[in-house]
Amino acid sequence: MSQIEINTLPQMNQVWSQTLDWQPSDTQEQLFQQVYQEVLAGNRQQNLTRITSSEDFWEKHLWDSLSGIVGLPAEILNQQLQVIDVGTGAGFPGIPLAIAFPHWQITLLDSTRKKITFVNDLIAKLQLNNATGIVARAEALGRVPGDRASYDLALVRAVSKASVCAEYSLPFIKTGGFAILYRGQWNDQETLNLESAVAQLGSKIELIHPWSTPLTQGIRHCIYLRKDSATPKQFPRAVGVPDKQPL
Numbered sequence: 001m002s003q004i005e006i007n008t009l010p011q012m013n014q015v016w017s018q019t020l021d022w023q024p025s026d027t028q029e030q031l032f033q034q035v036y037q038e039v040l041a042g043n044r045q046q047n048l049t050r051i052t053s054s055e056d057f058w059e060k061h062l063w064d065s066l067s068g069i070v071g072l073p074a075e076i077l078n079q080q081l082q083v084i085d086v087g088t089g090a091g092f093p094g095i096p097l098a099i100a101f102p103h104w105q106i107t108l109l110d111s112t113r114k115k116i117t118f119v120n121d122l123i124a125k126l127q128l129n130n131a132t133g134i135v136a137r138a139e140a141l142g143r144v145p146g147d148r149a150s151y152d153l154a155l156v157r158a159v160s161k162a163s164v165c166a167e168y169s170l171p172f173i174k175t176g177g178f179a180i181l182y183r184g185q186w187n188d189q190e191t192l193n194l195e196s197a198v199a200q201l202g203s204k205i206e207l208i209h210p211w212s213t214p215l216t217q218g219i220r221h222c223i224y225l226r227k228d229s230a231t232p233k234q235f236p237r238a239v240g241v242p243d244k245q246p247l
Contacts, residue, residue: 081152085109090118143236155180166203177226203226209224
């Protein structure tokens with residue numbers, strides 16, 4: 001098998017359509033392919049991802065990124081949203097969503113400068129004019145007037161405990177907006193713990209959406225938090241405190 005074949009994403013239009021009621025255009029398909037190639041190349045310089053095989057990358061990075069927003073009403077998806085991806089790492093879910101929703105403006109946030117340097121280089125190579133990467137801690141940026149309560153949608157994938165993710169993300173959201181927590185396994189006790197935490201942050205659990213990934217049947221849950229009132233001024237707490245002392 002040639003190197004080109006090894007590094008080519010599988011054609012998954014039917015799976016996209018059946019699972020998410022969406023499929024990429026030819027241009028979007030090419031951009032996804034370019035994301036894959038650039039992440040593989042970047043992985044040789046720094047540890048961006050352990051997921052490198054083409055089918056795994058498609059399922060666990062591309063499909064998984066887009067699956068998180070499927071519980072949102074269609075009228076929201078069609079709006080020109082301000083979106084923040086908290087703890088984006090190598091650019092997931094923010095980059096795939098910027099490709100899929102060119103009418104959204106997406107801020108990709110991470111505290112690791114090397115990763116945001118990679119993300120901004122990738123954004124430039126993809127010529128995405130609706131995405132930008134920022135180096136900052138969520139606890140600090142969530143207190144800045146230009147960012148606090150300025151976004152319609154926040155996404156948090158594979159960052160920390162659910163209550164910590166809620167404290168990182170909800171201060172960024174306007175009243176009426178959503179935070180989406182991408183999770184794996186989930187149980188009723190976690191729901192009770194999260195309900196208590198988000199109530200302190202001016203939010204409630206709107207929907208818990210269970211998934212299984214289409215190729216390997218991995219367990220996923222997307223937790224949708226609707227912000228129904230302003231987050232109290234004491235949140236987010238100081239850098240490092242949410243992770244050490246979860247709500």
